[in-house]
Amino acid sequence: MTRPGFVLEVDERTPPLLVHEGEGFRLQRFPLGTRVVYPPDPLPGIRDLRGAIEQALLHPLGSEPLPELLRPGMRLTIAFDDISLPLPPMRTPDIRQRVIEAVLGVAARRGVEDVKLIVANSLHRRMTPREIERTVGERVFRSFFPRDLTNHDAEDPEALVEVGRTEKGEVVEINRRAAESDLLVYVNINLVAMDGGHKSVPVGLASYRSLRHHHNVETMLHSKSYMDPRPEASAIHASCMRMGKVLRDAGIRIFTIETTLNNETFPREFGFLNKREWEWSLADQAMYLAAKKANDAAPARLRREVFRRIEAPYGVTGINAGDTDLVHARTLENLHRQQLVEVQGQSDVLVVGLPYICPYNVNSIMNPILVHCLGLGYFFNLYRGKPLVRPGGVMILFHPVPWEFHQVHHPSYVDFFEEVLAETTDPATIESKYEERYATDPWYVHLYRRSYAYHGVHPFYMWYWGAHALDHLGDVIFVGGDPKACARMGYRAATTFRDALEMASDRVGRDPSITYFHCPPLALAEVR
């Protein structure tokens, strides 16, 4: 039986604990009494994936079986999550490939000829052909790419259509092909509770005109918990649900297929990263030392290349298909089974070690804005109920925060960092003063459409994701962070953890309560 997640209290017997710090990791001693939140052990993966997929397609939730929805002469569109999921990328064959192949198999048997596949990359960078092939598999890629397997283009007026407006006046504009199809099948990987549901189509296939209604500072600040996708808990999800309703009312038929993964995040060579430290064998300790030594000694490029090549041996814990709401409820159950950990009360200090990867630097570089987004946007928000740290508390993050950008993937980030953050870090000011200009800048639009750049507005969204944390926290300290890069973002850098606690003492005193969120593998704290 899989062990549930639990909260450890550091005592004299506790060995040093593993902390991620970008493209590296360390063993760190924590003060006695520190609470450490560990995720549950990996759930067993589904052994007969083919059977499970077939079962989901033939017995969907709240929908006719997929074969009954397919007929000759119809227009079928299959959209799927882009490279931002899962993290790290899944060992091939990707579950999206398996599901898409199954859907296409049924479509072929039912005589459907007009089929298009769309990467639901929203305002993310386009996926390269090689990345697409890795995701959907050679068979699908060779059959459909490039004519009928494309990236979504959120800046092509011809390829977008305004479906309607919500009762709050939010514009719902999505991919025209998807909107005008007789059936839209959406295939996702639901890595965290924030993803999926109505966040798939109204976000993944939308345009800036539509996204700006929920990707904004006010919505972020009015979301109590991004990981609790109930309308009363998360304003962003409430907005997405309203948009989903507009799509449904407009007669767009969506067949949602959601998948969930277990916590097998690192391959066997890095098995110690998946284990609780006191259960490390001598071999794990030796592996840690060898990996640490090799990693520290390696040139930066080689180090990055090694990390980039990590493929997670995830097991699939659930495949559900049918009506979006019903499917997503089942998906959340699966996710909670794998990730939920009950934690009693908040603490003065929250400590996290940020890993080398976030949704927006796959095959790329983790620039300082992405570090901000990963730490304050995602890790801070991995809770339900209330944050792990009290209002006015301090968040200590381990990451080198290098002043480094991928010039192809993140051109607008460079300018955002140099121009916008040099003037202010206040999300509301940034939004009102700069967002529109960056979002409509023709050069950024061109790079988004023709190169492999994230949209001009994307760094703004990254900054907004951290708005809730910035509003909540009293101080943010990066251990090992580049002082200049941290200062640019309004954060402080400490050389050691001890220094960071010393620096935090003016906010939280000399004897603060500390919670170390031991992640990845991913956990979701249910804070009572």
Place this chain on the structure above:
Amino acid sequence: MGRGGSFLDEVRTVAGGFRWGRRPLVPAAAEGQAEPRRPGQFPTAWARTPLARAAREAILTLGMRPLVWTETAPRVYGLENLEGLEHPVLFVSNHTSHLDATLILTTLPRRWRERTATGAAADYFFDTWWKSIATALVYNAFPIDRSGRGRGTASARQMLADGWSLIVFPEGTRSPDGWMQRFRTGAARLAIEQRVPVVPIAIRGAFAAMPRGRAWPRPGRLPISLRYGPPLFPREGEDHRELTRRMYRAVAELFDEDRSTWWEAQHRASRGETPSPAGPAGPRWLRVWEAYRPLPRRGPRPAWRR
């Protein structure tokens, strides 16, 4: 330690943090959460090769015996009960101290010692490589899995079948307060299955000399008494519970004999009035207090107090 720090520092961190060479610890909060450790079956056959046996004989007679006899004052009685017996037998004893196995092995005649092995807790004596090697070499020990999954019993069965006598502590662990605990039935099962006699041994004074938590005997050369009893042979149709009770009574009678005289102990035994070796009723501190009282010295006191 940050990136680029000394690798030696990192090794020190790991070595210290993970207690290299010592038993790994589980944080108290994680005790209920820990995955059951499955100690690998440490191979011990090498410890019974002629070379290892010669090394063991040298270590026990030239190293351990003088050391124990210098630090404590053991008195040994009843070895004549071994006369007429042949390997294999089961030596069963009460267990209060790490000295117990050493005392038995160093007091047994060589003929017995060289073909006697010791069952040792896998989770304690075989948890690190150096302890495993030392335990196997010095005590001719083999790991016993105390979790009840039965691998230890299988090894013991095989050893008896191969003609090795075994030292077994049926209490399963050292007494926490110096008094005898309930006997587990594993030893009796073995004796019945393998049709081997059981030699009871009572050890008094070892708790006072080196109780739980001490790695070296208390100063003062405290006396310890080892008393070997007459062998018990499993009877026809006797079940393991009955034999366990007989073993317990035999050790209790040896205790009584050691406290008084053989004659008095025999009388009390015949009347069923042998005092229980489970110690006085009362709070733990009182039991420890009583057990910690050193045995009275016999013979002249040393001229110079240590």
